[in-house]
Amino acid sequence: MNEDAGPIFRQVAAEIENAIVDGSLAEEAQAPSSNELAAFHRINPATAAKGLNELVADGVLYKRRGVGMFVATGAREQLLKRRRSEFADQYVRPLMAEARKLGIPARELAAMIDEWEGR
Numbered sequence: 001m002n003e004d005a006g007p008i009f010r011q012v013a014a015e016i017e018n019a020i021v022d023g024s025l026a027e028e029a030q031a032p033s034s035n036e037l038a039a040f041h042r043i044n045p046a047t048a049a050k051g052l053n054e055l056v057a058d059g060v061l062y063k064r065r066g067v068g069m070f071v072a073t074g075a076r077e078q079l080l081k082r083r084r085s086e087f088a089d090q091y092v093r094p095l096m097a098e099a100r101k102l103g104i105p106a107r108e109l110a111a112m113i114d115e116w117e118g119r
Contacts, residue, residue, distance in 0.1 A: 001041055001043065008041075008043055008047050008051075009047050009048070009050035009051040009054065010051065010054070011051070012037055012041070012043075012047070012048050012050075012051030012052070013051040013052070013054045013055050016031055016032070016051070016052070016055055016060075016061070017055070017060065017079055020060065020071055020075055020076050020079055021076060021079050021080060021083065023076070025071055026071065027071045027072065027073050027074070027075055027076060028070055028071060028073060029070065029071050030067075030068050030069070030070050031052065031055075031061055031068065031069040031070060031071060033068055033069070034046075034048040034049035034052055035048075037051070037052070052069055055069075056069065058078075059072055059075070059078065060072055060075045060078065060079065061075070095109070096109075
């Protein structure tokens with residue numbers, strides 16, 4: 001885990017989210033247990049459980065009593081929607097604001113992006 005990346009439980013949650021988004025953890029698949037995550041990352045099981053429970057609260061995972069936690073149906077799309085919105089807030093809006101300051105119209109900005117994409 002990376003000390004600079006925020007609380008460890010949040011890093012655990014982000015790791016599971018990334019696995020769902022990239023498809024390596026499919027919907028309805030069983031998520032790693034808090035004990036498995038704790039052993040792998042050498043962290044307290046309660047910390048790992050806190051990360052998993054955050055995902056349960058968000059509706060990304062659900063619990064099957066006595067069996068474990070599973071990826072909810074629609075979790076990937078939910079995460080993609082949230083991440084796209086966060087991407088727009090973090091990158092696109094500031095980009096557009098700076099382009100406006102510089103007098104760059106949207107079409108010219110789109111052409112710049114297309115040019116960079118071709119590199």
